[in-house]
Amino acid sequence: MDTITGHYDINVLAVWGSIVTGNGASHLKEVMATMDAPSLSQPAFTRIEAQVGASWECISQDELLAAGAEERRLAIEDNCFHQGVPAITVVADGGWSKRTHKHS
Template structure:
């Protein structure tokens, strides 16, 4: 509300920050009542009842999607004169997003597998009584899926002659990226019945 050229609400102080979000204190110029407000809404994760600020989740999600990592995110934020995010906040949100992505991918793969099985059965395509499909590997469908944060963490520890700290490690492939696709498909089919 603006009255006589000045704002009825006056900013007092920043109470706390959490990554890109802040809790601010303001004061009504009329009644002098003080109140706090958050610059971003909080999201509730129903799985583990954790709360994260929406802006932080979006920043980590974007960082994961572009494979930038925390250092890259904080460097970008610094150029915008914006506060950065702590390692603990980033890692917690990153793990929750990773778990969610894993569940969604697994669900999609199961649906796709069931659909392929149904199509094979409708076409009468069986091998020893088991519905079968044709799989073509061209080597172009898979890129290296090594988590950049994990590479940096392990590389730093190795350079210091120590073991990396406890972390969720996504590095599970040491051969060429061209060999990855056919290996994934073979491993999947070998485990298909279980």
């Protein structure tokens, strides 16, 4: 059993794989049918998807805060300030996602 979701590890990993490849429950069902293996129901997929997403959000938030603290420390160490505030350079590619899942 997965400690994050309480579901069997293989189901969590199947949903995880579907999410990161930009697919959903119906695609997973097609893949599993091709392998003549049972698949998850739509409600089970959605439940696990929500739990995995919540886990990713917590982990991402912790990682972003840690990275921000490290950048702040480096800016102070390099004496890089803007109006008395430690300054860091932020680069964004300005890309716009073409593929999405459950968003418009």
